[in-house]
Amino acid sequence: MNRENINSALLFIGLILLQIIVLNNINFLGYINPFFYIFFIFLYPIRKDDATLLILSFLLGLFIDIFSDSGGINAAATLFIAFIRIPVLQSVIGKREIDYGAVTIFKLPFPKMFLYVVILTFVHHFIVFGMEYFKWSKFDIIFIKTLLTSIFTIILTMISFTFVMRKR
Amino acid sequence: MQQIISFLYKNKLFILFLLLEVLAVIFTIQSHSFHKSKFVNSANFVSGGIYNRINNFKEFLLLKKENERLSEENVYLKNLMNMQDKEMAEIDQIVIDTINYSQKYRYTGAKVINNNYRNNNNYLTINKGSNSGIEPDLGVINSKGIVGITKSVSANYATVLSILNVNSRINAKLLNSDHYGSLTWDNNDYNVVQLLDIPIQAAVYVGDTIVTGGKSTIFPEGIPIGVIKEFKTLNNNYEYINISLFNDMSSIGYVEVIKNFDKLEIKTLEEKSTNE
Numbered sequence: 001m002n003r004e005n006i007n008s009a010l011l012f013i014g015l016i017l018l019q020i021i022v023l024n025n026i027n028f029l030g031y032i033n034p035f036f037y038i039f040f041i042f043l044y045p046i047r048k049d050d051a052t053l054l055i056l057s058f059l060l061g062l063f064i065d066i067f068s069d070s071g072g073i074n075a076a077a078t079l080f081i082a083f084i085r086i087p088v089l090q091s092v093i094g095k096r097e098i099d100y101g102a103v104t105i106f107k108l109p110f111p112k113m114f115l116y117v118v119i120l121t122f123v124h125h126f127i128v129f130g131m132e133y134f135k136w137s138k139f140d141i142i143f144i145k146t147l148l149t150s151i152f153t154i155i156l157t158m159i160s161f162t163f164v165m166r167k168r
Numbered sequence: 169m170q171q172i173i174s175f176l177y178k179n180k181l182f183i184l185f186l187l188l189e190v191l192a193v194i195f196t197i198q199s200h201s202f203h204k205s206k207f208v209n210s211a212n213f214v215s216g217g218i219y220n221r222i223n224n225f226k227e228f229l230l231l232k233k234e235n236e237r238l239s240e241e242n243v244y245l246k247n248l249m250n251m252q253d254k255e256m257a258e259i260d261q262i263v264i265d266t267i268n269y270s271q272k273y274r275y276t277g278a279k280v281i282n283n284n285y286r287n288n289n290n291y292l293t294i295n296k297g298s299n300s301g302i303e304p305d306l307g308v309i310n311s312k313g314i315v316g317i318t319k320s321v322s323a324n325y326a327t328v329l330s331i332l333n334v335n336s337r338i339n340a341k342l343l344n345s346d347h348y349g350s351l352t353w354d355n356n357d358y359n360v361v362q363l364l365d366i367p368i369q370a371a372v373y374v375g376d377t378i379v380t381g382g383k384s385t386i387f388p389e390g391i392p393i394g395v396i397k398e399f400k401t402l403n404n405n406y407e408y409i410n411i412s413l414f415n416d417m418s419s420i421g422y423v424e425v426i427k428n429f430d431k432l433e434i435k436t437l438e439e440k441s442t443n444e
Contacts, residue, residue, distance in 0.1 A: 020218070021222055027286055030286070031286045033286070049181050050181075051180070051181060051184055054181070054184055054185055054188060055184075055188070058188045058191075058192065061192070062192070062195075065195065066209065066210060066212065066214075066215050067210055067215050067218075067219075067282075068210070068284065068287075069199070069209055069210050069284065069289075069291040069293075069327060070196075070199070070287070070289075071195050071196035071197070071198065071199030071200065072191070072192035072193060072194065072195025072196040072199070073192075073196055075188075075191075075192040075195065076189055076192035076193060076196065079185065079188050079189055079192060080189065083181075083185045131196060132287065132288050132289075133288055
């Protein structure tokens, strides 16, 4: 167990507790609860062919599902963004080859980092709400909820990033 | 063969992803079918325990409201008791027949430790499970009205399918005319549910009381639900009937779980007659 692993484990448990104790009860404007737990995926070190991240993200989502009685919705969505993380990063940076080991999310210029966070958050939330309603006729509700909740999550994520960056 | 193995090896990440994704989708589908969600629910030891702890803190904030509700119920029960006293005083002798004694319903008190009311499919978690005789498919009420039906049960906890769930269908009737319908929720307002399948012959007025019907084996007849808030007729049918609930579903403290002892008998009888 090196330092990085311990940090990840603490973050994993901390984010689950934060999500189920505080964030699931916010109900801002009636129904907006941010899914801030995906911060784990933003912060997890970027490695090539990382099967551990896939398994961890699946478990992270599953724990959230267990606590909020939502089947496997969060697990599916979190796993999906963990899988598309590297391709999204590649297209955001605009380079096919990523220098694994050297690149971290903190070293990205702000607009690129912001775009990366926005894309992953939006995809995650869209899958969550899409699977919750699972009807084309409810597309407007799905879209509005995705949009509003994404904004909330992105704001929280950005604030947390500045805190983490200052600490480093 | 070698090619297949090398192909699998090259795409091992994608295969892992696909495997887990399918697993997640299976969990999701299972949670939608009524009885099958075995693994992923908040009735297990860990999540139940954590929610129990969180609820111990939250409880203090709700004490005042809970006390008011209890005293209201006390007054109601005392009035009921006094009414019976008078009737009983008219009979000289009271014979309690212990041989023919039959209990139809049993009430178990429980505390709600987690309550969702903003999602599409809402569930509550209560702190009593199979150790206290809770089973799947029992009715859950409090003094103000119905709350839901138990779904998954573990040793010490159970999840309750809230009436605020798009999958929930509860038999309900008009208090004054005995017309039956079923209670659903359209996922708009957590204080308003919908009553469907009421025939046009039934005279419906705003302010009428809706109670549970005796048709279901889950709830006893006459548990209050709410009053009619608004309704609309279309083509000689009720297009919708909106009911505002007596219960404030956003703050539910203590509940009672109802077990119907005649349920098995009724169910077997009904199955027998449909098979014939």
